[in-house]
Amino acid sequence: MKFSVVIVDYRSWPYTLRCIDSLYRTGYQDLEVVVVNNDQSESPEIPHPARLIRNPENLGFARACNQGVSASSGEYVVFINPDTLVGGAFFESLGEFFDENPKAGVAGPKIMEADGNLQLSARKDLSFVSGLLGRTSLLTRLFPNSSLVRQLFPAAEKLASPTTVDWVSGACMMVRRRTLEEIGPMDERFFMYFEDADLCRRAREAGWLVYYLSHVGILHHSGASSGNRPRAIWDLHKSAFLYHRKYRPHGPLGLYSLLTLVGLSSRALIKLATSLAKSGK
Numbered sequence: 001m002k003f004s005v006v007i008v009d010y011r012s013w014p015y016t017l018r019c020i021d022s023l024y025r026t027g028y029q030d031l032e033v034v035v036v037n038n039d040q041s042e043s044p045e046i047p048h049p050a051r052l053i054r055n056p057e058n059l060g061f062a063r064a065c066n067q068g069v070s071a072s073s074g075e076y077v078v079f080i081n082p083d084t085l086v087g088g089a090f091f092e093s094l095g096e097f098f099d100e101n102p103k104a105g106v107a108g109p110k111i112m113e114a115d116g117n118l119q120l121s122a123r124k125d126l127s128f129v130s131g132l133l134g135r136t137s138l139l140t141r142l143f144p145n146s147s148l149v150r151q152l153f154p155a156a157e158k159l160a161s162p163t164t165v166d167w168v169s170g171a172c173m174m175v176r177r178r179t180l181e182e183i184g185p186m187d188e189r190f191f192m193y194f195e196d197a198d199l200c201r202r203a204r205e206a207g208w209l210v211y212y213l214s215h216v217g218i219l220h221h222s223g224a225s226s227g228n229r230p231r232a233i234w235d236l237h238k239s240a241f242l243y244h245r246k247y248r249p250h251g252p253l254g255l256y257s258l259l260t261l262v263g264l265s266s267r268a269l270i271k272l273a274t275s276l277a278k279s280g281k
Contacts, residue, residue: 105208108168
């Protein structure tokens with residue numbers, strides 16, 4: 001088996017079924033699809049070959065992905081969000097790239113939003129500056145072509161060939177199985193978010209390369225499968241702090257960690273207030 005596609009579903013079956021349909025519409029034969037259902041509701045009939053794993057509760061994205069990997073056998077694992085659609089040459093392009101680049105351990109495609117905008121899905125490793133200047137922050141949206149944004153988010157550059165980066169989005173991320181066997185599975189302490197950054201970092205530290213593939217594109221209905229917005233905001237900032245605690249210096253008496261916690265908490269509260277205000281209109 002060449003490719004194993006792992007999809008984690010949580011209350012997003014209409015998107016999941018469309019995603020699976022797009023995978024099989026490519027006409028590629030050497031693939032398998034594993035769907036991990038993190039919702040207690042009954043699963044609909046899937047009109048394509050797929051292995052379904054049902055969990056009694058939401059076990060989190062990382063843990064569900066690991067279940068999918070364990071249940072699959074492909075040489076390459078494609079983690080893909082339910083709210084995505086792939087094009088016809090998706091698997092052929094991936095297979096060709098990995099065959100030609102034996103040190104490539106992880107790769108991510110160009111991701112386009114449903115409104116036609118480019119998602120900044122390739123990033124530099126998390127830092128204080130990139131933590132403040134998130135890919136969806138006001139400053140990033142106002143100055144998308146600034147040198148700082150292009151430095152922190154390589155996807156903002158007009159790249160003509162595969163480019164090594166620090167981190168690609170888990171919305172669609174391809175990983176060589178041999179890389180996973182060497183570095184281990186996703187860190188299940190990340191319930192949701194930053195498990196992709198953590199996996200890419202561990203791959204780089206083990207000597208593998210992480211690539212952004214601008215010539216391979218997918219469509220992403222961003223946020224459609226994230227579920228409850230307040231919970232998503234909480235999970236995002238909680239995981240960001242966990243990533244800091246795992247890799248960044250804590251400082252004397254934990255001062256750096258305390259400042260990071262205060263900053264992330266403030267950012268989360270602002271985003272939560274904005275989300276609640278919008279939902280109240």
